[in-house]
Amino acid sequence: MRRQLPVGIGQSKETLQKRRKSLDSRACLVAPGGQNRTVKMEESPCLQQTTDKCHNMLLSPSLKIEAEVSSDSGADVHSDEQEESGQCLSPKSLASPSSYTSLASISPMPSGVDLKSLLDDSFPHSPNASLNQEITEHTDSSSKPPRRAIDILIGGERFVYGQSSGDTSPHSPFRSYAEKGEVPSATSDTSIHDVRDELAKHYISTMQQITPLPWNSKFLVDVRDVSLHYEVLQEGKRPGDMHRVRLKRFEDVFECKGLPGPRRIFFQCIPGVRKATLLNKVPVEWSRGRWMFLVERFQLLFSINLLDVTAEDTLWDTLRRQFPQPLAAASVESVKAFLLDEETQWSTLFLIDGYDERADINGDIRKLIQGRLFPDSCVIVFARPVHYPDLMQWMDTRVEISGFSIRSAYRLLHNYFPDNPHKAAGLIAALKQYENVTAVDVKRTSLHIWLLCVLWDDNPKKAFPETMTRLYSEFLSCVIRHHKELTREELDVEAVLNPFGKIAMDGLLGRKAMFNLCDLEPIQDGINLLLELGILRSGSKSLDIMAPSTLLFSHTTMQEFVAGRYLATRLPQDGPHEHLPFNTVKDALALENVILFACGTTANAGKVILSHLAKIYADELREHEEAYYGEQLQTAEFEEFRSFIVLCLRCLYESPVRKELCQCCMLDFLSRRVRLDWMGVPSQESVALQCFLCLTATEGTKSAVTDLTLSFHDYSLKKPEYLFNILHYVPHLKNLTVHLGSCLEKECEDLSLLDQPLGCLRELCSVHITGDARRFTGLSFAFLKPSESFTSLTMQDVQLGGRLARVAANFKYLPCLTTLKLQDCGLSGEDVTAMAEYLYHVPLEDLDVSFNELGNGVSNLVNKLVDLPSLRILRMCDVSPTFNTIETIGKALEHMKQLEELHLAQNEVDAWNYRGCWEDLVQNVCHLPKLRVVDVSRCLIGSHNITLLVKSLIHTAVEVINIAYNEATNETMEALEENLVQLQYLKSLNVSGNEISFHGIYYFGKALHQARDLTNLNVSYNELADVAVADLAGRLHQVSGHLRVLDISSNPISEEGLKNFASSMEPMLALKQLNMSGAGWQSFHLSNEAALVLAQLLGRLPSLERLELRWITMQLEGFQAVVRAAMKHPKLQELWYCREKVPRGTEALVVEAKKLLHFEDAN
Structure with missing residues (x-):
């Protein structure tokens, strides 16, 4: 085909x-x-x-x-x-x-x-x-509406782009050139066709083959032989839940599903992966036409290394260097005209490297990265995964280069030994067989592969280094030894490296990778030696290596290694840590490799650094422990917390005295609670953590870990037993949470591997296993053995159909079981009927069987629940009930006097008289005096029954009422108005998606002053027109002191109605979330005057944290006024808007407010 x-x-x-x-x-x-x-x-x-x-x-x-x-x-x-x-x-x-x-x-x-x-x-x-x-x-000017001209400054020259070339107005970019006497598109003989040809020649001649090792100039690597693994990182719903989407090809980043058509992409590269290889590979494949997408999508491609850019260079100066001198001027003029035309600007790709090595990047390059310059072009920035909040706020997409493919790694090994294939085969066999952590990491990074090749070539019988510090130390010793053999000179390398370490450290602290001769004055005598050893290299390709004007390290990791050795020798045995260059979490993460190399150099350095890291944890992170383990932190803060713990574990791994450090309890902040969702296994941190857990287990219960979370969200593992075996090192574990994410390989769906480790935990109190929309089998629940302490079992998205009876048979051995949650476990009516026979053995307080197709089986279960006097919380959402099922639940409520929460959402009954089955239930609610939460949303309950429910709730202690998406009418709101004074504990009311109009909201508003504790009000998706919302706004001052959340979205409101609502609302001191979005099926437009009123409203909402304005369009001035007001707000964190509704000409403002603005597709 x-x-x-x-x-x-x-x-x-x-x-x-x-x-x-x-x-x-x-x-x-x-x-x-x-x-x-x-x-x-x-x-x-x-x-x-x-x-x-x-x-x-x-x-x-x-x-x-x-x-x-x-x-x-x-x-x-x-x-x-x-x-x-x-x-x-x-x-x-x-x-x-x-x-x-x-x-x-x-x-x-x-x-x-x-x-x-x-x-x-x-x-x-x-x-x-x-x-x-x-x-x-x-260009046909008559067939297009005129575009708004955007005035920009590029390289000291002012241009106006955004109009077609046929435009002869004073704002035309071609008129701008004409005024300067420069008309490149009219006078230049160099077309874009010729520019592409010259770029292709340049890339193929200079980038196709690279010399990655300065100490071996004969070793060449063809970038076409290298393939990498790419993963798009997408934030999940839970904090810290980072979904990884594996890409088959580099080009797939531009068409990955769920991404907003990326124009600014951040490629984060693990140290040693040699991002320069990819930076060479992309232009070469584009030039040779091997990557189909790049050829068709991008007519021009520019590769920019910031190390070659001076602080005074403009963008044009940078691009001019990529063309031969006779054609440079004409080529750049053609590129100028090409980029200044919106019709062609979109087909230009910029590759930018060196952002993490230059602190003085300003001017055109910075504007290009930010999107303020040529916003329709595509820009890819390559840097290490260090925390750059200023960079991340400009990026649309985040991609991680997770390493080389195994096939590519083995190909590199054969390329290093072209004349000795047997030696290459021996190294490959050793890598496959050896389980050392270093061997696992080496396969992912080309730099480490080549370092290992040098060591293997020197002595193939020597064991692999166990740590990265040992790898670099042995490599350096090998190079020095060979240099001595060649020159027959005695070298004092330490005398050169120690003073040079300070220069390396200062360069890293100042994000400076290139050094001139003045910087290297303290080691002038040792420069030639470092060049010969391959530690330094020339910073200019045009200069002779023995007479360079600028120098830089052969690799950034080598600079970090030299700086780490220097830091280790500077640390005292005891006393204050004034010599440490990091005092905050962000500083420590930015110097991660330096810290690791220092810890691996001397035992004393490991003690001092880990002690200092523990102090930083106590000062900055200890107060956020509960939020971190409870997954309540923002994603950026969650990743920072997790990355810091990983750094501490890797420091422990690199140290030559791990046991001694563990006994000193320098990582005591890991005691009690541990998360393993960062774990790539086997990895340095996993080995360090096993060591730590093993030592703490022998110290007794005082320092034992009691809470453990295993998560497979971040890494794809083919051998989950590596993580499961961690359970052997936590004998005093009480609470276990296992998140089996979608990244887990299909062959690992058998959970029988969990049985044996779980059986060893004799103090276990709770188990929480989540399948994350996957089906897992093989768990025999042997851990449900006789126990006086086991209290909670939660299973979600774990296949239990047909096996629940066997699980329930163990309930008689669990006299303290109070919580049982079985969400979306593929249960049937027969399963819950069999389980119901064993419930009388346990003092159950919380039962959740939601999202299972139970049918009539619910009736048998409910009849048994009547005999449980301790039941407080019942969740039966979306259980496919029948008419008889709802009637049975309604009659049973009369006997459940202790019930506090009743959740029956999404239970639509498929019967011709479905409204009648709810009558007993809504009336018998009055028999639940302790009821605090009732949720019957999306059940299609009729208006009459909803009204009866409201009247029955006055006999309860209800705090939360959710009757959304039923058939509530104005009659229901009148009932609320009449009985609101008796609903004295009401805090949250959700009547979204019903048939409420002006009269209903009017009656409710009259009694609003009686809702003394109301904090959440949702009236969205109703029939509230302009008059209704204006009336509601005028009455909200009655709850201004405690209302926190208000939602009036998706009502038939016009521009005038929203303007009146904003102007009528008095100061709301406690309001934190406000949703005024339009209707998705019919968005409306706000004039500048109405937008200004909306901007003024923000000043009267001092506590607002989230504002939603979806499906609303504004003019340029109005949008700017709202965004500017939001940026000045002291507490506003999120402003939601539709990406397609953003007016033209606001690109710079959108970039400036990127942390604040959150976009959602209009469709």
């Missing part, structure tokens, strides 16, 4: 059609004589002839696209690990009619489409026509 080539990945069909039409108008122009204008093309010298395994189509003279013809319809067109080759069709052959047949065999053409027009469409610019001529020809 023939595979059709993609026409534009990552864009909607409508957008692609518009882009295609725009390109068609440029390329397929009609000459005056009525004949099609032909495009003359010259063959690029960078193209190479290969085998005819694949068919090829050329999109530009320098870009070759290879599309393999395969019979597998579901296979990908390209994979990073796929070896591709093919015969290159030259531009001349493409222009000839004979080439159409071979092209047609690649992809089936739609009927009615001329193949030649599609071919011409691949060449948007003619080499013989000037850029201004082509743009003028394709």
Whole structure:
């Protein structure tokens, strides 16, 4: 089956059609004589002839696209690990009619489409026509509405972009050039076609092969042989729940589902992965046309290394260096015109490296990263995963390069030993067999692979280093020894490295990677030695290595290693820690590798550093412990907390005296509670934690861990027993939580591995296992043995259908079981009927069987629950009830005097008289004097029964009433008005999704002063028009001191109504959340005047933390007024808006308010 080539990945069909039409108008122009204008093309010298395994189509003279013809319809067109080759069709052959047949065999053409027009469409610019001529020809000013011009300053020159090139107004970018005497698009003979050709030549000649090891100039790596693993990081619903989406190819980052069409992407790279390899690979694959998406999506690609950019350089100066000197000026002028045109700006990709090594990045590059300059272009920033809050707030997407593929790692090993394949095979066999943590980490990072190759080449019989510090130390010793053998000189390397360590440390603290000769004055005599050893390298490719003007370390990790050795020698045995360069959590995380190398260098350094880290924890993090373990922190704070604990564990692993450090209790903050959701197993932190837990277990119950969380959300593990075996080291464990995330491999769905470790825990009190929308089997519940302390069992998304009776049979051995939660466990009516027979053995207080298809089985269960006098909380949401089931529950309520919470949401009865079955239930609620929470939302209860429910609740202590999405009417609100004085404990009322109009809200508002404790009011999705919301706003002052949450969204409100609501609302001192969003099916527009009233409202809500304005459009000035007012608000943290509704011209403001603004797709 023939595979059709993609026409534009990552864009909607409508957008692609518009882009295609725009390109068609440029390329397929009609000459005056009525004949099609032909495009003359010259063959690029960078193209190479290969085998005819694949068919090829050329999109530009320098870009070759290879599309393999395969019979597998579901296979990908390209994979990073796929070896591709093919015969290159030259531009001349493409222009000839004979080439159409071979092209047609690649992809089936739609009927009615001329193949030649599609071919011409691949060449948007003619080499013989000037850029201004082509743009003028394709622009039709009468067919487009005028765009708003945006005035920008680039490199000291002021330009206006955002208008078509045919615009002759004073704000036209071409008029701006003309006034300066520079009209690049009209006078330059260099077209974008030629620019692409020159860039491709430059990238292929300079980036295709790299020399990664300064001490081995003969070792070359072809970037085409390297493939990496990419994972998109997406925040989950729970704090710290970071979902990882594995990408098959680099290009998939632009079309990953659930992402907002990324334009600013952050690639975080683990240390040693050699991000420079990817930075070379992407331009090379673009130049050679091997990556289909990059070729079709981006006409221009620029790779910028910030180490080569001076503080005075403009963007144009930086780009000019990528072209040969005779063509540089003309090429940059063509690029200027290309970027200043919105129709083409979107097809430009910038790759930026070195952000974590330069602290003085300002000007054009910083504006480009922020999105204030060329916002429609795509920018990818490569840096380490250090916490850069200023950088992350500008990024749309976050991607992690998690390491090399195993196949690529083994290929690198063979490349290092080209003449000795047996030695490479021996190293590969050792890596596969050896379970050392270092061996596992080495497979992920190319730098460590090459360091290990040096050691293996020197002595293949020597054992692998156990820590990263040992790896670098042994490597350095090996290089020094070989240098001595070659030069036959005695070298005092320590005398050079110690003073150089201070320079390395100062550079890391100041984010400075490049040093001039003045910086290196203390070690002038040792510079040549460090260059020869490969620790330093020249900072300029044009200068001789022995006479450089600037120097930098061979790798950033090597700089950190030298700085860590220096730090370890500077630390005293005892006393204050004034020599430590970190005193906060953020500082410690920024110097993570330096701290690890210091801990691994000397035993004393490990003691001093861990003691200092414990002090930092006590000062900054101890107060957030409860929020961290309770998953109540914000995601950024949660990750910071977790990363700090991982750093402490890795310090313990690197230290040569782990046992001694554990006995000193320097990590006592890990006692009692431990989370393992960061754990890549086997890893340094997992080994360190096993050591710590083993030692604390022998110390007795005083320091024993009692709370443990195992989570598989972050890593894909094929051997979960590594984590499960941790349970052997926590014999005094009381509370266990296991989150079996979607990242767990399918072959690990058998949970029998948990049985044996759980059986060893004799003090266990509670077990909480969550499947995370996956089905897991194999758990025999052998841990439910006779116990006087076991109180809670929670199972969610764990398959228990057909096995619940066997589980329930153990209840007779659990006399203290008070909590049983079985959510979404695939239970049937027969399962709960069998379980009900054993419930009389336990003093159950909390029962949850929600989201199971129980049907009539609920009746048998409820009849048994009547005999449980201790039951306080009953949750039966979405259990597929029948008419008889609801009647049974209603009659049983009369005997459940102790019930405090009743949750029956989403129980729609499928019967013709479904309203009648609720009558007993709503009336018998009055027999529950201790009832605090009642939730019957989404049950389609009729208005009459809802009214009866309200009247029955006056005999209870109800605090929360949720009757959303039923058939409540104004009659219900009148009943509330009449009985509100008797609902003296009412705190939350949700009447969303009903049929309430002005009269209902009017009656309720009259009695609002009687709701003395009301904190949450939701009247969304009703029939409240302008008059109704204005009346409600005028009465809210009666609860201004305690109302915290108000939702009036999705009502038929107009602009005037929202304006009156905002102007009528008096100061609400306690309000924290306000939702004034429009209706999703019919959004409305706010004028500047109405938006200004809304902005003024924020000043009267001093405690507001969240404001929602979805499905509302505003003009430019109004939107700016609201956002500016929100930014000045002292406590506002979230402002929600629809991304598609943001007015044009506010790009800079959106970037400035990125921490505050949260977007949701309008559809």
